[in-house]
Amino acid sequence: MAATKPDYKRFGFIPQRQQGLLLMRLRNQAGDMTADGLRNLADLAEKYGNGQVHLTLRQGIEIPGVKEELFEQALQAVTDAGLSPAVCGLRVRPVVTCPGNATCPYGLINTKTLAKTLDEQFVGRDLPAKTKFAVSGCANSCTKPQSHDVGFRGALEPLVKQSSCISCGACVRRCPAKAMKLENKALVIDYEKCLSCGVCTRLCPKKALAAGKTGYHIFVGGKGGRYSNDGALLAKFIPEDKLATYLDAILQTYKELAAPGQRLSAVLAKEGIGLIKSKVEEKLN
Numbered sequence: 573m574a575a576t577k578p579d580y581k582r583f584g585f586i587p588q589r590q591q592g593l594l595l596m597r598l599r600n601q602a603g604d605m606t607a608d609g610l611r612n613l614a615d616l617a618e619k620y621g622n623g624q625v626h627l628t629l630r631q632g633i634e635i636p637g638v639k640e641e642l643f644e645q646a647l648q649a650v651t652d653a654g655l656s657p658a659v660c661g662l663r664v665r666p667v668v669t670c671p672g673n674a675t676c677p678y679g680l681i682n683t684k685t686l687a688k689t690l691d692e693q694f695v696g697r698d699l700p701a702k703t704k705f706a707v708s709g710c711a712n713s714c715t716k717p718q719s720h721d722v723g724f725r726g727a728l729e730p731l732v733k734q735s736s737c738i739s740c741g742a743c744v745r746r747c748p749a750k751a752m753k754l755e756n757k758a759l760v761i762d763y764e765k766c767l768s769c770g771v772c773t774r775l776c777p778k779k780a781l782a783a784g785k786t787g788y789h790i791f792v793g794g795k796g797g798r799y800s801n802d803g804a805l806l807a808k809f810i811p812e813d814k815l816a817t818y819l820d821a822i823l824q825t826y827k828e829l830a831a832p833g834q835r836l837s838a839v840l841a842k843e844g845i846g847l848i849k850s851k852v853e854e855k856l857n
């Protein structure tokens with residue numbers, strides 16, 4: 573009887589189209605690697621792969637050409653080098669993250685701390701289908717949070733202090749959502765239209781616009797691929813310290829409502845955002 577093959581995908585290995593060879597996938601936190609990590613990566617590629625490293629669309633790292641018989645040895649070498657194997661198959665996949673306010677001038681929030689939490693607490697969790705997360709530090713949505721199973725987008729609510737406003741109109745002209753206007757010299761914000769991008773709070777010459785609520789907007793049920801769709805907005809301004817609990821409730825709801833193999837996008841199409849939201853809130857209360 574032929575020996576059963578290991579569950580390669582659980583450890584981030586994928587059989588190549590060339591018989592007997594594997595792609596070895598690694599992951600990083602928030603897209604960051606140290607110079608030492610890169611040197612170790614190069615050594616792994618030369619020792620176990622074909623000397624090449626492929627960078628994937630979702631910040632993943634692939635070393636092609638690993639011989640199947642070297643699977644266990646290569647996996648051990650990854651850990652010994654202080655690197656982390658990726659995860660494939662029907663489970664939470666590695667997280668895509670932009671730099672957020674660590675370096676980006678538009679960043680509203682520290683995306684890296686959320687990426688670390690997601691990586692440590694959720695990546696690898698078994699689910700009905702593959703499940704992808706993305707984190708963006710502002711409404712520019714560079715990592716496409718709306719196109720992921722669960723997406724997190726940094727958000728800031730602008731609050732106006734009318735007594736400081738000189739009605740110069742600078743914020744009205746710059747608001748990308750056309751959510752601001754001056755009425756009898758008073759600034760009015762249409763919060764239905766507001767993208768929570770924070771642009772206006774940075775440009776007011778009189779500091780009349782301050783940050784109100786900050787946190788993450790959460791989108792669920794997006795996906796890319798053959799039949800792509802945007803997800804639906806599930807919650808707004810969720811503070812960072814509540815996100816892990818919130819996400820746990822989303823994933824429990826997904827497990828309850830999904831048939832085997834169904835992604836969250838299919839659940840959204842079948843059940844609608846209303847039911848998903850009420851089930852998530854039930855779990856949080």
Ligand code: SF4
Nearest residue numbers: 670676679709710714
């Ligand atoms: S989403 Fe915003 S914070 Fe993140 S990289 Fe893009 S512009 Fe910067």
Ligand code: SF4
Nearest residue numbers: 737738740741743776
């Ligand atoms: S930029 Fe500041 S001062 Fe000018 S209209 Fe807006 S809130 Fe008022």
Ligand code: SF4
Nearest residue numbers: 747766767769770772
């Ligand atoms: S936060 Fe952005 S979208 Fe909202 S009012 Fe300010 S500039 Fe406009």
